[in-house]
Amino acid sequence: MSDVKAQLQEAFERTGLRQTPQRYDVLAWLVRHRKHATAEEIFDAVNRTNQRLSRATVYNALHALVESGLVRPVAGEGAAARFDATLDRHHHFICDRCGSIEDLTWFDLPSKAMQAAAGGRSVRQVEITLHGICQRCARGKTKQATASV
Amino acid sequence: MSDVKAQLQEAFERTGLRQTPQRYDVLAWLVRHRKHATAEEIFDAVNRTNQRLSRATVYNALHALVESGLVRPVAGEGAAARFDATLDRHHHFICDRCGSIEDLTWFDLPSKAMQAAAGGRSVRQVEITLHGICQRCARGKTKQATASV
DNA sequence: TCCAACTTTAGATTTAGTCTAAATAGTGTG
DNA sequence: CACACTATTTAGACTAAATCTAAAGTTGGA
Ligand SMILES: [Mn+2]
Ligand SMILES: [Mn+2]
Ligand SMILES: [Zn+2]
Ligand SMILES: [Zn+2]
Numbered sequence: 001m002s003d004v005k006a007q008l009q010e011a012f013e014r015t016g017l018r019q020t021p022q023r024y025d026v027l028a029w030l031v032r033h034r035k036h037a038t039a040e041e042i043f044d045a046v047n048r049t050n051q052r053l054s055r056a057t058v059y060n061a062l063h064a065l066v067e068s069g070l071v072r073p074v075a076g077e078g079a080a081a082r083f084d085a086t087l088d089r090h091h092h093f094i095c096d097r098c099g100s101i102e103d104l105t106w107f108d109l110p111s112k113a114m115q116a117a118a119g120g121r122s123v124r125q126v127e128i129t130l131h132g133i134c135q136r137c138a139r140g141k142t143k144q145a146t147a148s149v
Numbered sequence: 150m151s152d153v154k155a156q157l158q159e160a161f162e163r164t165g166l167r168q169t170p171q172r173y174d175v176l177a178w179l180v181r182h183r184k185h186a187t188a189e190e191i192f193d194a195v196n197r198t199n200q201r202l203s204r205a206t207v208y209n210a211l212h213a214l215v216e217s218g219l220v221r222p223v224a225g226e227g228a229a230a231r232f233d234a235t236l237d238r239h240h241h242f243i244c245d246r247c248g249s250i251e252d253l254t255w256f257d258l259p260s261k262a263m264q265a266a267a268g269g270r271s272v273r274q275v276e277i278t279l280h281g282i283c284q285r286c287a288r289g290k291t292k293q294a295t296a297s298v
Numbered sequence: 299t300c301c302a303a304c305t306t307t308a309g310a311t312t313t314a315g316t317c318t319a320a321a322t323a324g325t326g327t328g
Numbered sequence: 329c330a331c332a333c334t335a336t337t338t339a340g341a342c343t344a345a346a347t348c349t350a351a352a353g354t355t356g357g358a
Contacts, residue, residue: 030234036250038229054307062232074231074241080187080314082223083211085179092223093270101185107262117253121242123281132272203338229345
């Protein structure tokens with residue numbers, strides 16, 4: 001029944017994120033339609049039934065929800081594409097604070113388990129990215145706010 | 150010495166990608182400055198010393214280079230951000246052909262090796278994305294050209 | 299009831315990337 | 329070399345994603 005409603009409200013309370021009708025609608029839609037939607041898709045869908053929602057608010061709400069951990073961003077949060085001429089296999093580390101991308105030495109994946117997870121799909125490439133705080137930033141060098149050099 | 154030059158030329162020959170001054174300059178810059186640069190950064194840098202390079206050509210060149218495997222794209226090739234309300238830990242599969250994003254069941258990573266690769270960095274989250282052809286597309290359902298629903 | 303902080307809004311603006319049609323630069327043939 | 333043909337580059341128009349802004353609306357607490 002309105003079980004979901006209660007759960008969502010509980011989620012807002014738990015995370016301390018102020019619940020507003022707009023934030024609620026965005027989260028509810030995302031939970032209901034378990035797809036990996038873009039902000040635009042969410043806006044179109046929610047705005048259709050609830051006029052009280054502007055485009056900017058979808059972005060605001062999504063940021064707030066991600067911030068509180070109720071939603072997770074997938075596939076590189078819409079920044080500019082980046083290119084790498086280092087072809088030796090390696091992984092990447094992206095700093096939450098300064099946005100810098102660093103190379104990590106390669107480590108193997110459990111190929112057996114990976115095969116299983118992939119099911120019948122044909123896999124061309126595996127991409128591993130660790131997110132966290134880089135050493136510069138950890139050392140208090142909290143200079144650059146956003147994506148750096 | 151001009152060792153690099155020879156290597157790059159060899160790379161063009163090997164992959165069969167026609168070598169043009171513009172493509173050469175883009176690749177050479179990327180190889181020289183081993184950073185994860187954006188198209189704009191590359192344009193600014195290369196255009197400064199070589200006027201014969203337009204913005205569009207940087208994009209063309211990068212696509213051609215990625216296509217030939219001489220350069221690899223990092224961190225989600227600049228599409229719209231996507232959001233996921235499924236918080237249970239899981240990985241993702243992105244289809245090269247139709248762009249759809251599918252959930253994969255979780256599999257553990259070799260945490261020992263990962264720690265080592267991460268060095269001193271504090272890791273908040275690990276993101277694993279497999280790229281390939283989804284089952285729908287594999288079955289010839291080659292309908293939708295670009296990123297789908 | 300009143301205030302201050304927070305949130306939403308429409309629309310302008312910025313940024314990344316694509317597209318277009320014309321100019322330019324190879325490439326192969328004779 | 330002349331020619332035709334194809335591939336590439338170009339400037340600038342255009343589109344799409346996201347952010348910013350300033351004003352209006354909402355909320356919780358003193
Ligand atoms: Mn790299
Ligand atoms: Mn998912
Ligand atoms: Zn950092
Ligand atoms: Zn597909």
